[in-house]
Amino acid sequence: MLSYLKKNTITAGKVTILWLMVFITVNDLYAFQQEEAPERSPVVWSVEIEGNETYRNIVLMNAIANESPSLVQKIFKRFDNFLYTENEVRRDQIRLRRYYERRGFHNVEVDYHVTEGDKEWKKNILFTVIEGVPLSIHSTEVNIQADSSISREIRETRDFERAISRHQYREGRRFEPIRQPDVEGAFLQALGNLGYAWPEIEIQTAVDSLAGLVDVKIRITPNSKTYFREFQVEGELSIPKRMLLRQSGLREGDLYTRDEIQNAQRNIFNHHLFRFATITLPEQEYDSTLSTLIRVREFEPRTIEASVGVGMEEIIRGQAQWEHRNINGRGHRYSANARASFIEQRLSSDYLVPYIFNSKSRNVTSLFGLHRLEEAFELFQVGLNSSLIYQIDRNKTASLSYEYSLNEELSRDQQVDLPDTVLSYDKSSFVLSGYYSEGYSRGQRGWVLQPSIELSGTFGESTFKFQKLNLDVRKYTQITNSLTLANRVNGGVIFYTQPDSLPSNIRYYSGGTNSVRGWGRQNLGPKAPAFTENGAFDSFIPLGGRATFLFNIELRQTLDRIIPNFGVAAFLDGGQVWQNIASLPSRPLQFGAGGGFRYQSPIGPVRVDIAYKLNPTEEDLRIYNGWDYGSAWDRIGIHFSIGQAF
Missing domain, CATH: 3.10.20.310 (membrane protein fhac)
Structure with missing residues (x-):
């Protein structure tokens, strides 16, 4: 007992000393803060x-x-x-x-x-x-200093009517002197698209300060229409000048317009050979013909590129490419590409012809060999693909491609009852696809539509004859400067007459990093049990199907004001895969919800997502014949990748 009291007395003494030290330290800090601070700049x-x-x-x-x-x-x-x-x-x-x-x-x-x-x-x-009462525009008068026929022609054009209806000095608007360059630019743009390279715009204002009213007169002198006469090129060219002009779409004798200049610059810049292109009008006399200066800079003719990435699905992926940008001095491009990950390995060689019947059309022909290792099957494939791509305008593209391939498909698990253990088949298909993007910038804005239709075995040259329809619709809404609502709906259906013999590689699968994120890669949808050599249950293998639907709703919040280049996201995903259209009522949609982090790196947004299955099936939870072979982790999907989910 005495020993116990002595021990506790010593402990209490230590605690008392410790509290005294803390009190003295706090008291000293307080006294230090109360000392008169040195003078500080305001x-x-x-x-x-x-x-x-x-x-x-x-x-x-x-x-x-x-x-x-x-x-x-x-x-x-x-x-x-x-x-x-x-x-x-x-x-x-x-x-x-x-x-x-x-x-x-x-x-x-x-x-x-x-x-x-x-x-x-x-x-x-x-x-x-x-603020006071601002100046208001009382009247606006637009005078065209030209013959009545020319004036009437200008006024009846769509570009000029748009300038009249949209410029900032319209009657009834607040008069803002800072807007004068915008008003002049609107009319210069309209006249420039009508063929007038040297128009003059003069804006006169009469201000009544007491009444707070302004009368505006806009005087326009179009001068004469202008035609292209000569094209000068600045910069080293490895292709003939005529090929550069052909790519630009400009021709001597054509009527000048600002839109033609912009389109020509865009056409040159879109050519794989050029890294820089501008088209300007050098100093010259103002008359009915003009000289145009085209400045270009080319990429290196031969390049080697290599890249490495990581992700939860492919684990490690790498790519290497050798490229020759100017075969035989004609601007054709040849490239050899090798790409590999734990899921897919591919070797290919591509030949690009950048000009078919105009600068908006090009053809790419590829020879390729591929090996894919999925959970349900293993695929060996060699083939040829040729695509005709036509860029309708800046935000619309259409393509028609043909592919022929030899395929050998193997079941990954001999115990799984799949249609065939080893399946060899030929595939011959035409694919017509389109792309529309509402915005022009690199950032995701507005609507994005991607429809496609695949026709296989149309002329009896393929082992399987089927038709495949796909539609992908996306909408990006900017709620605030830092908050974006992203939505996607994706669906597809395969029309095929035979009951169950369609190869696994052609079927639809869902689930994964860029799909319904509560599930692993291809794991959403119908499954079949797989067993060990001893006949014990091992896992479920996805079977795929002939119809699919999925949606994604995601809120993306950037946190640049707090942590530069950092952001967070919350999402709800849903979808399903059906063995055929008739089985749609038997399999309801399944949902996953979660959130993630985003970091905007130089190579794209680095993304980590964690999702939770809201309504999993017994197969999703690895429950077989009433026995639970799973764990709590089967409800959770963790995804790491580079690039947005959609």
Whole structure:
């Protein structure tokens, strides 16, 4: 007992000493903070704007120089870029006033008031704006200085009518001096597309400051129509000049238009040989003919590229490619490609002819050999593919391709009752496909449509005769600057007369990194049990089917303000695979939900997704004949890849 009391007395003494040390340390820190701090340069602690009705604070903040530090910068006292000066505040007062005046608020008043925070060096700046009544456009008159026939011809064109109906100086709008270059540009663009290379635009305004009204006169002098006379080329060319002009689509004697210049530049830039292309009008006399300067820069004629990637499905994938961009000086391209992962290995050689009957058409012919190792089957394939690709315009493309291949397909598990253990067959099919994208930029915006139809064995030259229809529809909606709603619907059906002999490689599968993410690769849909050599249950093998449907709904939030290049996502996926159309009622849709992280790397978004199966079947949970062979992990799908899911 005495030993016990002694031991606890010693322990209590140690605790008391420890508390005294903590108290002394805290007391010293408090005393240190109470000491008179050295003089500090004044810092802009907060900036506010009030009285503004037309423009939000976030817009006006971009027009001034003063800004306040973020919460993190305040905590770590990073104030070097936020020092306060009276002169800079006065400049911001002038900046705000000019911002409004350039946008029609001729009577705007801007004042400021500076107060101190809880410390003398903390400066709070408040700008007060009294906008006043802006100038309004009372009348707009557009005069064309040309013969009545030319004037009538110009006014009746669609481009000019659009410029008239959309320009910023229309009657009843607020008069904004800053918009004058936009108005001039709208009419220059319209006249440029009508063949007038040297038009003149003059804008005159009469301002009644008391009434707040402005009368606008737009005087247009089109001058003469202009035709292409000569094409100069700057830069080293490894192909004849005539081939460059053929690719551009420009010809001597054609009527000049701005759209033709832009299309020609785009056509050259789309050619695989050129890394840089611009088309400009050099200094010259303003008459009915003009000279055009084409500047180009080519890629290296021969290149070798290699890349390596990782993912949950393919584990490791690599690719190497050798490319010759200018075979025989005709701009044709030849490439040899090797690609390998734990699922697929492919060797191919491609020959590209960039010009068939115009600069929008091209042909690619490929010889290939392929080996695929899926969970349900193993495929060996060699074949030939030839595709005619036609770019209708910037956001529409159509293609027609023909493929002939020799195939040998093996079942991965001899115990699984698949249609054939070893199946050798020929495939001969035509594929007609299309692509439409609502937006022009690289970022995903608006609608994207991708329909296709495959016809196999049409002329009896294929082992299997079938028709395959697919449709992929996507919609990307920008909710805020950092939040995007992405949607996808995908479906397909195979029309085939025989009951169950269609090869596994031709069937539909679903589930995986870019599909319904609660399931592993190809694991959503009908399955068959596989057994060990001793006859014990091992796993379920996907069978695929002749009809499929899936959808994805995903919210993508970027976090650039907190962590640069970082983002998060939440999603709901759903889908199913059916053995045929008649079995649709027997297999309801299955759903997976989850979230993930995104990092925008130089090679694309690095993506990690975790999904949970909401309504799995017994096969999904590895339950066979009432026995549970699975675990809690069978409800979860983890996916790592590079690139968005869709």
